[in-house]
Amino acid sequence: MRIDINQKKIAIGDKYQIFVDGQQTYKASNELFRFLSVINLFRNDVSGVRLTINKQWFIWKPKYSIRLHDNSTVEFRADSWWEMHYQCHCSPDIFHIYGHRGRKYSIYRNNTQVAWWEKEAVSWFDGDNYTIIADNDCNLELIIAFCLIMDNHKSKKHGDDAVSYDIGNIGGQVKAFDPYWRPK
Numbered sequence: 001m002r003i004d005i006n007q008k009k010i011a012i013g014d015k016y017q018i019f020v021d022g023q024q025t026y027k028a029s030n031e032l033f034r035f036l037s038v039i040n041l042f043r044n045d046v047s048g049v050r051l052t053i054n055k056q057w058f059i060w061k062p063k064y065s066i067r068l069h070d071n072s073t074v075e076f077r078a079d080s081w082w083e084m085h086y087q088c089h090c091s092p093d094i095f096h097i098y099g100h101r102g103r104k105y106s107i108y109r110n111n112t113q114v115a116w117w118e119k120e121a122v123s124w125f126d127g128d129n130y131t132i133i134a135d136n137d138c139n140l141e142l143i144i145a146f147c148l149i150m151d152n153h154k155s156k157k158h159g160d161d162a163v164s165y166d167i168g169n170i171g172g173q174v175k176a177f178d179p180y181w182r183p184k
Helices: 140-154
Strands: 002-009 014-020 023-030 038-043 049-055 063-068 073-080 085-090 093-099 104-109 112-119 122-124 129-134 163-165
Touching: 002 140, 014 140, 023 140, 038 140, 049 140, 063 140, 073 140, 085 140, 093 140, 104 140, 112 140, 129 140
Parallel strands: none
Antiparallel strands: 002 014, 002 129, 014 023, 023 038, 038 049, 049 063, 063 073, 073 085, 085 093, 093 104, 104 112, 112 129, 122 163
């Protein structure tokens, strides 16, 4: 499955259009006038919020909570922000998110890869663009949430630039990117 996330930066927040296999299926937006970011994910054919991402106060290691549509909450936190390794416990599963050199991230569920994404190197006017490749049976909304969290965490808030360029990670990494992984 292919998921494309296209960000549109506006004066006070961000909005995202999310396409699944070419069909606009989701949208997301930051709540306005918040000290810490709150991002809501909506499915186009269902009323109400599908999940809410809340940025938590942190000093060194980023931490977010994700409230799912059934009102359960899971925590997304950094194991090593320097090596770009993050975790999310969503009982009974443990998701590991690994940042790689460049602009790629991989997602593992219980030590099995289920998805990866890459951020476009150049963004023109509107904002960042991401392409996610994922297993067809993955938790789609949670995978989207991970990408939105990393966008929020890594965002430089340069919405006014006509063109921005991201060289990506040049530092450490816990796990190398697997170029041979294919979705099932």
